[in-house]
Amino acid sequence: MNRFKFIIISIITILLLNTSIYAGNKYINITLTYDYQKHNYNAEEVFVAINGEKITDLTMPPIILNDYTLVPAREVFESMGAKVEWKKDVEQVFVTYGSTLVVIPINSDKAYVNGQAKKMDTKAKIINNKTMIPLRFVSSALDFKIEWDSKTRIANIITKDIETTTVQTTVTTEQTTETTTAMLTTKAEVTTVLTTIKAQPVTSANNEYIWYDYDNDALYIKNTGLALSDISEQDSYNEGKYIITINKKLQTSNTAFTPESDYVKSCTVSVGNKTTITFNENRIIAMDIRNVNGYICFKPIPPKExxxxxxxxxxxxxxxxxxxxxxxxxxxxxxxxxxxxxxxxxxxxxxxxxxxxxxxxxxxxxxxxxxxxxxxxxxxxxxxxxxxxxxxxxxxxxxxxxxxxxxxxxxxxxxxxxxxxxxxxxxxxxxxxxxxxxxxxxxxxxxxxxxxxxxxxxxxxxxxxxxxxxxxxxxxxxxxxxxxxxxxxxxxxx
Ligand SMILES: [Zn+2]
Known part of the structure; x- marks a missing residue:
């Protein structure tokens, strides 16, 4: 073997060894289109596994943007057993798992977990026409554990069992009936409302009844035969509260959520023979109440308006x-x-x-x-x-x-x-x-x-x-x- 050949073989051996040692640390180099621009993406590949099983057939690989991993919403989260819906009109992704609903607006650092606003470290984006959502945030919101292996670069998501399906069928009498009725109408209502207002349901269990528009501060309650005369207002500004009483029992359950806007700190809905909605104020508000597309809209506004x-x-x-x-x-x-x-x-x-x-x-x-x-x-x-x-x-x-x-x-x-x-x-x-x-x-x-x-x-x-x-x-x-x-x-x- 001459000297030259030896050097070549050595280099090849080193290259082969390297490849086998660092298997998985492959760089991917692709062009990503988002925010109306093309970006050159050149980074080490990462993988997602669900309960130890690596997902291999993704049409769009997980992408790391600003140190956070974004994954294709539907492909990844449906593999976990979640339901993923894309609401095109309002550019929001709905991920439902059991009784948890996570609403992720595109290009916003706020998401809503069962109606509660949460800050995300990174924004969901549409990349190469795929809806890409933050893996860690959404997984945690669904109460899944994440294990990250830096050698194999695999993010392993440990899902948890959903109790709902079995529980709902075994629950007896009135409760089941109520839940079922509520669930049946959900789909159509969700679509109707979403095309007109940019709101999120505040609970997943009864999401056709109560909505909150976090961007514009407005609460929507499904109008099942309510007249404005069924509604009374109590302006308890000295106690930092604005209380609405609806003279009917609504088909929903008690709920609380935290808009944390300039006007509203938190909001509770308490259901009995009458329904009481309490807005806890960040400052003194007045309430604009009107009918909007089959919903009654309660919008906190400055008193001057x-x-x-x-x-x-x-x-x-x-x-x-x-x-x-x-x-x-x-x-x-x-x-x-x-x-x-x-x-x-x-x-x-x-x-x-x-x-x-x-x-x-x-x-x-x-x-x-x-x-x-x-x-x-x-x-x-x-x-x-x-x-x-x-x-x-x-x-x-x-x-x-x-x-x-x-x-x-x-x-x-x-x-x-x-x-x-x-x-x-x-x-x-x-x-x-x-x-x-x-x-x-x-x-x-x-x-x-x-x-x-x-x-x-x-x-x-x-x-x-x-x-x-x-x-x-x-x-x-x-x-x-x-x-x-x-x-x-x-x-x-x-
Ligand atoms: Zn005096």
Missing amino acids: KYNKIVIVDAGHGGSQPGAMGNDIIEKDITLAMANSLKSKLDSDGRVKCYMTRPDDRDVGLEERAEMANDIGGDMFISIHINSVENNTEANGTETYSLYPNDLGNGLTSYAVAEEMLDRLIAKLGTSNRKVKSNTYVVLKVNKIPAALCEIGFLTNENDAEIMKNGVDKVGQALYDGIINLFNEYPSVR
């Missing part, structure tokens, strides 16, 4: 802060009574939405009161207080305060509000006029909407105290008249 006229009424002090006291008056109690009187007049009028910074005897921070008005984006803020002065029983009368103009574009200023309220109060109560004043009270300083603080009278003055004790409703009426007049003079801008 629903109400044309909004007033925030602030009963001074509260809870551990009683305010001034004397002549049988406790400031926090009488301001709340006056605020309630005003609120009930606005509520029965119906043209003005009234929010209270506190609905009862509780502590609420001064800044919080003004921030509430700012968050709501109201048209007017009116704070009610009672004056007092030490060692002077003579001082008496009504005064109001304003600070910044806070003109929202319709010409109404804080001063105009303070002036109107002062005029109305002295006319109604017969108290003396101490004029509109200015002071850097926190509720005026932090407020961004036209805001006035009213000192109704002096509880340290016997005559004023008497007027106020007997004049709770008069105060409510005076402020109400002033508010209506101001809205007429300065129509709100939206």
Whole structure:
């Protein structure tokens, strides 16, 4: 053997040895088309096995993008026994396994597991016309274990048995009937809704009844003969809740999910003879309720979009802060009574939405009161207080305060509000006029909407105290008249 031949044989031997040692570490070099672009993909091959059995006949190999493995949805997950549906209109993949439903929108880093939004480390993509979804995320969501072997580069998915099929047939009586009825209509409904709204069912078991559109914040409930009059609303903004009651028992089960949007933290549906839907708020919301394609849509919206006229009424002090006291008056109690009187007049009028910074005897921070008005984006803020002065029983009368103009574009200023309220109060109560004043009270300083603080009278003055004790409703009426007049003079801008 000459030297040259020996070298050649040695090289071949080394090459052969290498190949056998690193069998499996083959590089694949293909062109991938996604995000409207061609990409050259050159990477070590990876494989997927299910319960130890390698899948060999994939028409599209698993792809590693940004360190995460994407696999062809249908081929891989149907091999695991899951049901995979591609919703073309909304570009979402539905993977169902047992009672778990995973909805994966294309090019989004959010997925929905039984209606609960989850962040994914990587996005699902359409690559070479194949729907490619993150292997690890979806497997974990279905509660499958994943074993990764870095030598063979095999991701082995350990599936778990589904209990549903057997359980459902063995369950007796009403429960089975209910489940079956619900399941039967699912397919058609899903398709109908999905072509019109971009929503996901929040549970897999009864997914034709309750849907949530996570992108636009809207809850859909299948309308099985419901009238809008069957629905009542309870705006418990002081408790951070917006509660809907439907006067019928719905064919669904209790469920909870977490939109975690700007408006809604979480949502619960509780089924009984009546159905209660509770929106736990991230900020104060109003609710737009309407019929949409056989569903009733509940859409949380900013209050300004629903109400044309909004007033925030602030009963001074509260809870551990009683305010001034004397002549049988406790400031926090009488301001709340006056605020309630005003609120009930606005509520029965119906043209003005009234929010209270506190609905009862509780502590609420001064800044919080003004921030509430700012968050709501109201048209007017009116704070009610009672004056007092030490060692002077003579001082008496009504005064109001304003600070910044806070003109929202319709010409109404804080001063105009303070002036109107002062005029109305002295006319109604017969108290003396101490004029509109200015002071850097926190509720005026932090407020961004036209805001006035009213000192109704002096509880340290016997005559004023008497007027106020007997004049709770008069105060409510005076402020109400002033508010209506101001809205007429300065129509709100939206
Ligand atoms: Zn006060």
